[in-house]
Amino acid sequence: MPTRRVHHLAAATAAATALTTAFTALAAAPAARADGGLPLHYVRPGESIQQAVDAARPGDTIQLLPGTYRGSVRITTPGLTLHGAGPDSVITPGDGTENACATAGHGICVVGTEEQPLAGVAIESLAVTGFRKNGIDASGTTGLTVSGTYVHDNAQQGISQEMSTRATIRRNRSTDNGQSGVFLANYAYREGGSPDTGGTVVEGNELTGNRVGVTVRRLRGLAVQDNGISGNCAGVFVVGDEGVPRAGDLDVRRNSVVGNNKFCPANPRLGAIQGAGIVLTGTEDARVTGNEVRDNTGTSDFSGGIVLFKSVVGVSNARAVITDNTLSGNGPADLADRDSGTDNTFAGNTCDRSEPAGRC
Template sequence: MRRTLAASLGTAVALAGLASFAPAGHADGGGKDKRIHVVWPGHSIQKAVDRARPGDVIRLKAGAYEGGVLVRKPLTIEGDGDRTVLHPGRRDHCAKAGAAGEGICVIGHRKHPVRDVTIKNLSVRGFKQSGVYGLYTDRLTVERVLAARNGEYGITEFRSTRGRFVKNRAIDNSADAGLYVGDIQNARGTVVAYNHASGNAIGLLVRHARHVQAWENELVGNCTGAALINDDQKGGQGDTKLWKNNISRNNRSCPQHEDVPALGGTGVLVFGGDHNTIEKNAVLGNRGRLPYSGGIVLFPSPKGEPARHNLIKFNLAKGNAPFDLVDRSGSRTNRFIDNRCRTSDPRGLC
């Protein structure tokens, strides 16, 4: 499993988952060099990807397909909505790139990221690791994808920049996060917007990453709604804006899983992050009994790095337990401004 928190939250608390091709005459009219490759159910998406030229479109008809699709060039993979389903099969092409167990893996290199890949209008279900996995990508777009019941993550972006996760559903990816952005000092404005995440350990996880924007997501029914995590690697986590999200009733109970501690009953967790803005969110009914349960909760990192210079303002935070707002950050630099809440620790944050 890829590390989610890199060190246990529990430690910190103690311290304070054969293609059919359209002939050339059927090329898309959007440009003379762009081709559309039509793949029918039961045929190989990977063969279409391998034969495609940069900028081509792989169009998947409704039906079932084997996943484990490896993408290393700019192209679009487009399905017919939820009726286009990728599932684990006999051959896992992602394993050749060291990423076994992924539904679709988009993998570049540190100095040469894969650019301008779009994956949209399809389902990825039941993979051992993630539904969609991006590593060293730039401008990866994942749109209207259903990532369900994968073993670790739903939709991910590691060491990548300028991604767009829009209008997706990440459901029951129970071991880790439904939506993940991480391991990049500057994500250059990666956008996570209008998504639904439920039944995951964490709805949205931003770990060891900066410059991410997340708005108007529905993060409900997870163990933790949103988590901004500094795992004490160089660069930390910060400069992320979380606004106008519905982060409610994240009251599932998740047992400890490898380096991820038990989770439950937390709306927003800021874990050693800095210069984040949490604004105009509805954080309602997140209730638990863990030290980091509650509405909006600030804690130090595992090694005791304070959560500092964070701005929490104009949020509606009510019905959370044990408190609507919690500042155990280890710093006095965080600002709580005009939040509508009833309870806080320490007193006076509402």
């Protein structure tokens, strides 16, 4: 789908509210396959998406017509595109036994390995809802594109990716999921250092009503930019720790992070969250630049506009650069440096109150 860079903070919010109409702009027809085979497989409501996926070859497109499709989808074919007709192409749970993706509780699974990543898969212009774990779950991929989807009301992550590089997650709506709207990690269920994603981009998404809008955990070399993030417990959470290499060398820029004031109780790994705009914990060389952050208020450790806090194992942020952000109405502070790090930089920010004083 054609894209444009959003240069102004107001445009980030406007882009988020216009996403529904953008879904229908993703219907470009695929080119003919080099071997002369049929590259386009139509699936109608009542038919099996999985059967079409299993019959497809690299470079093919599975085209969903409007309607409801029951059952999880597992993709292991490189270069495959799963393309719907917008939010009227809806994938919902089946009987839970149709494939390994269903057994795991996810809606759409894109599956490669860390050693042999699955390349070039695209998921476009469809809705995924009601799954007991993640709406879209990707593992061991490279060059994955998720665009124009509406992923909502799933019990864990909306869009989740681990052990993957060079992803583009663009112009999706991920709302009312139990954990993150977008969740990116080195590993979802084990420890490890922070690999470089090679330029993964989370851009132009609308992320509302989740526990966290975007979570980045133990990764390097990516950008979270130009998103509209509101109504979550926290807007953006970048998580690092003592692992080597550390999480960081990444950008959080030009996002509109407004009114993330839901209350989420503590869990075994993290304290309660409320009113948190952009939070860095245990990172190095993270850059937070040109964001609009306002009206995020609460009483948790992470409450405030842009917050620096030690990681769950007590690791401080190192060399964070917080510049040129516009902050207002955040509480208890617009800029809150609750960390013990001494080499973090605050410059050019417009705000009313900082903790400690002097950061504005």
